[in-house]
Structure formats: structure tokens, C-alpha cells
Amino acid sequence: DIQMTQSPSSLSASVGDRVAITCRASQSISNYLNWYQQKSGRAPKLLIYAASSLQSGVPSRFSGSGSGTDFTLTISSLQPEDFATYYCQQSSSNPRTFGQGTKVEIK
Amino acid sequence: EVQLLESGGGLVQPGGSLRLSCAASGFTFSSYGMTWVRQAPVKGLEWVSSISGSGAGTYYPDSVKGRFTISRDNSKNTLYLQMNSLRAEDTAVYYCVRFGSGSNAPFEYWGQGTLVTVSS
Numbered sequence: 001d002i003q004m005t006q007s008p009s010s011l012s013a014s015v016g017d018r019v020a021i022t023c024r025a026s027q028s029i030s031n032y033l034n035w036y037q038q039k040s041g042r043a044p045k046l047l048i049y050a051a052s053s054l055q056s057g058v059p060s061r062f063s064g065s066g067s068g069t070d071f072t073l074t075i076s077s078l079q080p081e082d083f084a085t086y087y088c089q090q091s092s093s094n095p096r097t098f099g100q101g102t103k104v105e106i107k
Numbered sequence: 108e109v110q111l112l113e114s115g116g117g118l119v120q121p122g123g124s125l126r127l128s129c130a131a132s133g134f135t136f137s138s139y140g141m142t143w144v145r146q147a148p149v150k151g152l153e154w155v156s157s158i159s160g161s162g163a164g165t166y167y168p169d170s171v172k173g174r175f176t177i178s179r180d181n182s183k184n185t186l187y188l189q190m191n192s193l194r195a196e197d198t199a200v201y202y203c204v205r206f207g208s209g210s211n212a213p214f215e216y217w218g219q220g221t222l223v224t225v226s227s
Contacts, residue, residue, distance in 0.1 A: 034213035036152075043202055043217040044144075044152065055215075087152055091211045095168040096142075096154040 002026050002090050006099035012107040019075040021102045023088035026069075032092040033071045035064055038101075039084045047086075048073065078104070109133040109216045111203045116221030123193050123225070129186040129203030129218060137161070137181040140206040142214060143188050145199035145223075155201070156188065171197075193225045 003026035013019050023033065031051040036044040046055045048064035051071055061076045075082055083106055088099040115127040127143070142157040156177040157166045165177050176189040186203055200220040207215035 032211045036214070043219055044214075045217070046207075046213055046215055049207065049213040049215075050211075089152070089214070091213055094157070094166050096157075096214075098152040098154070101151050 001095055002029060002093060002097050004088055004090055004097050004099040006086075006088055006102050008102060009100065010103040010105060012105050013078050014107045015078055015080055017078045017107075019078050019082075019104060021073045021086055021088075021104075023066075023071045023073070023099050024069055025071075025090055025092075028068045029090045029092035031067045032090055033064070033066065034089045034091055035062075035073045036087045036089065037082075037084045038087065044087065075104075080106075109205065111205065111216060111218035113201065113203045113218045113221040116201065116223045118224045118226065119193055120227050121194060121225055124189070124191045125193065125223060127188040127190070127201055127203075127221060127223070129188075131184045131186065131203075131205070134205070136179075136184040139208075140212070141177075141179060141186045142204045142206060143177060143186075144202045144204050144214065144217075145197075146202070146220075147196070147199040150199075153199075157206075158186070190223070193223075195225050197223065198225045199223060 033051045035048040038044040052064045085101045085103045110132045112130045143155040158177045174192045178187045202220045203218040204214040205216040206212040
């Protein structure tokens with residue numbers, strides 16, 4: 001199974017900050033890496049697919065990069081509605097595995 | 108608008124069974140693979156099973172293989188998850204999810220989830 005490791009597990013940031021979350025795969029997954037946002041008590045929402053493609057309707061302050069084993073989700077200017085938990089997930093092979101999540105909290 | 112509405116969750120005793128349903132609308136159901144993802148209380152996300160658009164292909168992780176069965180009725184636009192021999196560690200919110208288009212697709216649309224609690 002492909003293991004997905006996110007860092008950090010949590011972070012505190014202020015509105016307007018630039019935030020980066022990294023995700024590392026235990027083996028190469030090409031660009032088959034997706035990012036999801038989950039707010040408290042809600043279902044996850046797809047933000048980025050294929051490492052860098054922005055899902056329709058997602059604000060352009062979200063961006064993704066990387067290939068192979070190392071990936072990054074960047075929020076260019078953190079907004080109040082962005083405080084949530086973020087998960088990476090590989091879609092290279094079964095079982096489809098997720099990172100453990102990164103909780104973004106208000107500083 | 109894509110809508111996925113899960114039902115069938117509840118409290119069940121260890122060793123018991125439960126069947127979840129997911130009513131889909133807003134897209135051509137038979138054209139998309141579907142999946143179930145679960146989230147234990149205050150935990151992360153775990154893929155539970157997937158099924159192809161035709162229903163011919165099904166996939167499971169080792170943690171549920173042999174106990175859970177995913178199926179679909181394309182005439183009713185409904186996805187199912189039959190869960191047998193339930194364990195305490197199966198306690199979670201179960202989400203019905205639609206794949207995006209193409210191979211290696213992400214989990215594009217999510218339902219609101221249904222809670223399954225396994226406890227005596």
C-alpha cells in the first residue's frame with residue numbers, strides 16, 4: 001500500500017498569511033495526487049486534482065504543485081473561511097490512501 | 108446539481124449487519140464509478156470500497172474485504188454497501204462519493220454522510 005504523510009499535522013496562521021502544506025508518498029504516484037478540504041461537521045470537498053488542477057468553483061488562492069513523491073498545497077492569502085482540515089489522497093492505485101490531515105487554525 | 112443522499116446508518120451490535128444506501132441524482136449514474144469512504148470519530152479518512160459504472164468491477168481494502176459488499180442498481184440510481192460481521196472499529200461516518208471522469212480520478216462529489224455505530 002502507498003503511505004501518504006502530511007506535514008505539519010497542524011498549524012496556526014493569521015488571515016492574509018501564505019500557508020503551505022506538504023504531502024509525501026511512499027513511492028512515486030506521478031501526478032495522481034488530490035487535495036480535499038474538510039470543515040468541522042461537514043463532508044470533505046475536492047480542491048485540487050491531478051496535483052495542480054483547480055476544481056471548478058475553488059478560489060484561485062488555492063494551488064497545488066509537485067510530482068513523483070513530493071507535493072504541496074499552497075494558500076496564497078488565508079481567508080477566514082479557509083480554517084479547516086486538509087487531506088491529500090493518492091489516486092495512483094488501490095487502496096486509495098489519504099494523508100493523516102493538516103488542521104489549519106486561527107492564530 | 109449532483110446530489111448524493113445516504114441512508115441506513117444507525118446503532119448495531121458487534122457481529123451484526125447493516126445496509127447503507129445512497130440515492131444519486133443530477134448526473135448519469137451509470138457513467139460513473141462510485142465509492143464509499145468512512146471517517147471514524149475524530150479520525151482521518153479511509154477508503155472502504157469502490158465499484159465501476161457498470162457494476163462489473165468492485166474493489167476493497169483488506170480491512171473490510173470479505174465482510175463488506177458494494178453494489179449498485181443503475182435503474183434506481185442507487186448505491187449500496189452491505190456490511191456484515193461488524194466490529195467496533197467500523198464505527199464511523201460513511202460517505203457516498205462519486206468519482207470524477209477518467210482513470211485515476213479523484214473523489215469529486217461527496218454526500219453528507221451517515222453515522223454507523225457498532226456497540227453493545
